[in-house]
Amino acid sequence: MKIIMISLDTLRASRLSGYGYGKPTSPYLDAIAKQGVLFERAFAGDIPTEVAHTGIFTGKVGLTTGIVSHGSDLTNLPKTVPWLPNMLRSAGFTTGAVDNLYQLKEWFARGYRYYINSVGGKRWIDGRTVNELAFPWLESHKDESFFLFLHYWDTHTPYLPPEKYIEPFYERGRNPFDPVNKSMEAAYNHMAYPFFKHHHYDLVGPVTDSAYYDALYDAEVRYLDDRLQELDAHLEVLGIREDTLVVLFGDHGESLTEHDIYWDHCGLYDQTVHVPVIMRWPGRIPAGRRVPGLVQHVDLLPTLLEAVRREAGPDIDTSKLGDPSGLDGRSLWPAIEGRADGTHETVYLSECAWQAARGIRTDRYKYIRTYDSGPFVRPACELYDLMADPEETVNLAEANPELAERFQSLIDTWVEEKLQGRGDPMKRQLEESGLPFRKRIEQILASAGLSWEDWRRDPRRERFDGAVRTHA
Known part of the structure; x- marks a missing residue:
């Protein structure tokens, strides 16, 4: 075989x-x-x-x-x-x-x-x-x-x-490098830019x-x-x-x-x-x-x-x-x-790298509970009707709190059943070490003389690039 x-x-x-x-x-x-x-x-x-x-x-x-x-x-x-x-x-x-x-x-x-x-x-x-x-x-x-x-x-x-x-x-x-095209601006001015500049953007070139x-x-x-x-x-x-x-x-x-x-x-x-x-x-x-x-x-x-x-x-x-x-x-x-x-009938979801979150996916619905959003801006709870909104763009958590609470209860029960009295490894990660990819960004920022908090207040590509040149 x-x-x-x-x-x-x-x-x-x-x-x-x-x-x-x-x-x-x-x-x-x-x-x-x-x-x-x-x-x-x-x-x-x-x-x-x-x-x-x-x-x-x-x-x-x-x-x-x-x-x-x-x-x-x-x-x-x-x-x-x-x-x-x-x-x-x-x-x-x-x-x-x-x-x-x-x-x-x-x-x-x-x-x-x-x-x-x-x-x-x-x-x-x-x-x-x-x-x-x-x-x-x-x-x-x-x-x-x-x-x-x-x-x-x-x-x-x-x-x-x-x-x-x-x-x-x-x-x-x-032309992928057309200076008039500004569609890359959101990516270049994202909190995660310092990481992707080195691992991605610099390798492809100044794409606009x-x-x-x-x-x-x-x-x-x-x-x-x-x-x-x-x-x-x-x-x-x-x-x-x-x-x-x-x-x-x-x-x-x-x-x-x-x-x-x-x-x-x-x-x-x-x-x-x-x-x-x-x-x-x-x-x-x-x-x-x-x-x-x-x-x-x-x-x-x-x-x-x-x-x-x-x-x-x-x-x-x-x-x-x-x-x-x-x-x-x-x-x-x-x-x-x-x-x-x-x-x-139900798939439970989990991540703990850039963000920490758990979710639940059924035939019709997706529910996500975020515990640490890392370099992103996320609501604490997200609820999507996948039949009406397959791209998950309309958050129904506030409009339908009872359904959101029911899904949260299902996640809580699932976590408890899987752990069987053991400590939650996601909670331990966040409390003892933090998000692994946030730490990577923090290290890159530190090499440029910037802090996470400072960068979060003003995440502009030009500012980071200038800080790298100045610090170097």
């Missing part, structure tokens, strides 16, 4: 043509979906990257594992927590990864016999590099039962696609047209799509395409100016928490199935364990997989086979 699990970092579902986008960003992903199953409403319960992947490989939400924050020095995942690569290796799979999450936390390397770090190159982590590292591994292990994790970062900032990929998504003759950044994102999606086509072609050449279970997912999406978030992945709005999930397994997963109901990241682990138990050959000892208790995820197989529409 062969499994390839593919993380498409920062890939927003609504930017794929298979999820309704009108531009040709993902023709090959669409083809894979037509050969298997596409989950129309899959959600990242915990964001961003570190907590999302921890949930995927444990089948447990952040409140269960205690991992709710990204980039925190306070977090630790005990080795006693069942971890998918560990489980599969114990059962007899050869396990490998082309990934760099180990640089975030050590637990992301657990369970792999072969861990290949993908960092490097002009584009930080290029999908072409991931393929160049993965293809020889596949050639060496194609005759074995294996689990391979591949992590593509192309749709993560900075967006630096090859030039030829940009033209189809940016209006011909339009915000539509150009959107085009760069679309171009990166298309570039990634081509790399996935190359991967699939290599599986065909090796003769293992038909035998391989392929699982593709976005760890979180990306906000492209919505909600005062400029090309980043924070906020519990659907732009960031609605992610693509696509699975293909010829002869085992029905082709062309689209699952309409709510599912979430933590459902992937129990789904893979069930797949192994169904299909594993004599070289795999399924009794060694164990039976992890306390999973928050549920197997997707009933939904895959048309016996259910999804796995959850």
Whole structure:
């Protein structure tokens, strides 16, 4: 049995043509979906990257594992927590990864016999590099039962696609550096500007047209799509395409100016928490199935364990997989086979990096409670009717306080049930260390002789740039 699990970092579902986008960003992903199953409403319960992947490989939400924050020095995942690569290796799979999450936390390397770090190159982590590292591994292990994790970062900032990929998504003759265009001013004068100046804006250049950044994102999606086509072609050449279970997912999406978030992945709005999930397994997963109901990241682990138990050959000892208790995820197989529409009627949401917030997402409503807004301006409570307002622009919390209170009560009960008397890790993070990304901005500001409070009063690009030059 062969499994390839593919993380498409920062890939927003609504930017794929298979999820309704009108531009040709993902023709090959669409083809894979037509050969298997596409989950129309899959959600990242915990964001961003570190907590999302921890949930995927444990089948447990952040409140269960205690991992709710990204980039925190306070977090630790005990080795006693069942971890998918560990489980599969114990059962007899050869396990490998082309990934760099180990640089975030050590637990992301657990369970792999072969861990290949993908960092490097002009584009930080290029999908072409991931393929160049993965293809020889596949050639060496194609005759074995294996689990391979591949992590593509192309749709993560900075967006630096090859030039030829940009033209189809940016209006011909339009000038991204037109001094008359002021659409970048809100981004350049945002509280988070000091961070993104170094990690994004300076790398792309003095862009004045915000539509150009959107085009760069679309171009990166298309570039990634081509790399996935190359991967699939290599599986065909090796003769293992038909035998391989392929699982593709976005760890979180990306906000492209919505909600005062400029090309980043924070906020519990659907732009960031609605992610693509696509699975293909010829002869085992029905082709062309689209699952309409709510599912979430933590459902992937129990789904893979069930797949192994169904299909594993004599070289795999399924009794060694164990039976992890306390999973928050549920197997997707009933939904895959048309016996259910999804796995959850309600998805709970959480973030603790740029902001600290919890939310709840149902078929119709989204409710968000913000505990620390970081560099953003947020109301304490937000309530959206997603049927009438899918872009989440009209906050109904004050107009419908009873419904808002009911959702808050559901969140409070859920938190209490998950913690089972343990301390709240989000509360600990805020009290003992603060928001990790606020600390990053504070460090950058301090290097320019500015304080957080001073910058909050007057966050102007020219002022920060001038302070950097003066301080230097």
